[in-house]
Amino acid sequence: MKNNTSLIFEKSVKGRKAFSLPGPVAKGKKPADYIPAGFLRSSLEFPEISELDIVRHYTNLASKNFSVDGNFYPLGSCTMKYNPKINERICAYEGFKDVHPLFPCKKVQGYMSLLKEMEKLLCMITGMDEFCLHPSAGAHGELLGLMLIRAFHDKQGNRRKKIIVPDSSHGTNPSSAAMAGYRIASIKSDRDGQIDLNELRNALDDEVAALMMTNPNTLGLFEDKILEIAGMVHEKGALLYYDGANLNPLLGLCRPGDMGFDVVHLNLHKTFSTPHGGGGPGSGPVGVKKKLEPFLPVPVIRREGDILTFDFNCPDSIGMIKAFWGNTGVILKAFAYITALGDEGLKKTGETSVLNANYLRKKLEEHYNIPFNKACMHEFVISVKDLASKGVHAIDIAKALIDRGIHPPTVYFPLIVEESIMVEPTETESKSTLDSFIDEMVQIRKEAEQDPGSLKNAPVNMSVKRLDEFKAARFPDVRYKAGKNNI
């Protein structure tokens, strides 16, 4: 009986049902009276299940998942902070949830003014001049940012073909640049884990459209030569792009716009506390300096007399990047978060994220090798290369943490550190939680040295043991089909 999570299809029994619907308006009429028989569906093999059994199915599935509400989740570069409950309640207000995007603007002035206000707040937080809230996620924001850069150079009559990315960058950076039609030039980091100015100088030619950077970078280090870098990039007529995945530690401290960045994307689902939803939805607003404003996607919110309206008539705009105007349900949670925290709250958030990361780093440095070990920002990177002789790898440490009820940090990223473990505790975790994590990490280290075999077996406390990913890719079973034995 316990935790029956066989597939929902295997629980189906003919004739059972959960749904209830009102009857048809005109008695005796059926679809065949209106639609040619050839257009009507012959069969649909969907499950047949009662309402309670549906609820129980998903309740059991939920119990097999780690989450921020249930577990410490120090996943580097993902900023898994607490998602305030009030924001979920706000999102459910009828005046937000049940509003059609094509309602006439005069009927949705609450939304229009909230979105306009949000644009302003994000400009103030980043030091940019204009913001577009449309992108659905960070990578979507990157794609938009690169399209804007392309439109800018095109307008200047100089297409330019290359985007420079550091070798420590997020995978989405080169991938978004390729999607926007650019070639990629990757540059190596220097001995301090920062952008190597010589490498950059050599890569910067007239074909370069932009340099994409994360600051602090994926090692959790602030790129302290940023003003020099911005100068070099601008001198060549290229633009500077800010990947906002790591903005959290800079809250209240400094702004990408003041560092010289021309285009910025943010991840509202990281820095601004909206939940990750098991992989999405996110929201990836893009901010620009004035010179890029004409190219922003339509529609743009403008004041027309007494009301705010959507302006679709922008001749230099790159067009639309999604249907409608953004993941508004996500944006309003982030708006509530910023409004609640205000200036001081945001500052304290940034500071505490830095304090927590450094506390963990300090406590773990006696037990683990930290290749770039100096004051970090919101995260730091451990290398367990030294355990390779015992046959223990980063993945083994990760799986051992799962057995201890902790969601593992990001492993094998950034690519420039071998056997890397990237730890980002965030500001919402208490000292007691951090101390427990330290204890577990110290114990795992001991185990790795004394009994490495036990780590190779982890996890043993979950519903499944280590899964065969090779088999999954070699013999893809990506859908259930009745009567077909997939495995």
Add this chain to the structure above:
Amino acid sequence: MDYTPHGREDIRQMFESLKISSVKDLYSNIPEKIRIRSYGIAEGISEPELRGVLEKFAGMNSSVKNLKSYIGGGAYEHFIPAVIDDICSKPEFYTAYTPYQAEASQGILQSIYEYQSMICELTGTDVSNASLYDGATAAAEAVLISIDKYDEGTVAISSAVNPMYRKVIETYLKSSHCNIEIVEHTEGITDVSRIERQISGKLISFISQSPNFFGCVEDVKALSDYVHDKKALSIVIANPLSLGILEAPGRNGADIVVGEGQPLGIPLCFGGPYLGFMGVKKELMRRLPGRIIGRTLDKDGKKGFVMTLQAREQHIRREKATSNICSNQALMALRAAVYMVYMGKEGMKEVGALNICNSHYLAEGVEKTGKAVLKFKKPFFNEFVIEFKKDAEEVFKIFEKENILPGAQVKEAGRNSILCCVTETKNKNDMDEYIEIVRKL
């Protein structure tokens, strides 16, 4: 207000460990020149005050609960079963991250595997991904698959495809070597002979929508047969709710079926977050964008789920990935999955039938008044274009007095025409009232 947890003693101990007297001591490498004192935004507020502020914004919006809306056009008002909100507000689902650590994410992984299975069944395709941002970006990604396959040529789009989707496809294709041709519809339906007459170069994909922007059901089989003759891909944008009653595009020859999953239990929420779904034929599996969940075995031979075929994705392939997508719309895919399970085999059919019967009841009633006509005399699902004899602006004003939005004003529909949508949320009284207003025009 903020959500940091430390008390004074915590901070003292942490400072002591770090041998610092202020967090500022950790910022020594940040240039003074760029440090700021404050943003200059308002001071923070308490939770009860926050409620007040946001209630005020919400109060300035009309909702489908306080006015009767017949607007569709890419987002639809439907009945949302209570179980969906309940299940999807379980924090184990909504406060989790992407299931990179499979053993700690079996819940979300299995739910998405089940979602993929139902999308395949619904659309008549072999493989589905775990979700994309929305219907429009899913359509654009589908076109990118055809470019990935054929490199260059002509992408043709029916003018009966939602204009916003067409705009998004155009934006996504700006840096490609392909040209886009719009094929004009005839009487609300895509016309195969026009494609033949219009397209000169090598066709690589044809994009149609069924039910299309005007609500009319397209002959997907005829379109796909023609497109296959030209050795191109047939991409069909479908309303998933219609597929409980209408034939699956994949069974009629579509190679890629995409669409907006919002009708499957996702609130209107002023345009997002929604759900882009995509199902493809087997031979296109390794060109799919985004995450895919697969079933495999663990060390002990027990079934379990993982993210699979990751060699297509940006975190592995970087600039060579099939798409740059990382975060998707997982929680919305969960909503859609719960909706499909809740409606089940019979419910999907019944809700589809209700949409057809209700919308035809209103359409017939409106036509009988003699004050308006149905612009396109073609089979439709839950949307149709009404052409009024009176000026549409004036018609809107008259309806507005009764607190009704009679449809969407769309210029593609033509002069004095509106796009009207009727779903299972409208009852006989609602529609009789609508018809009565038209009669009195």
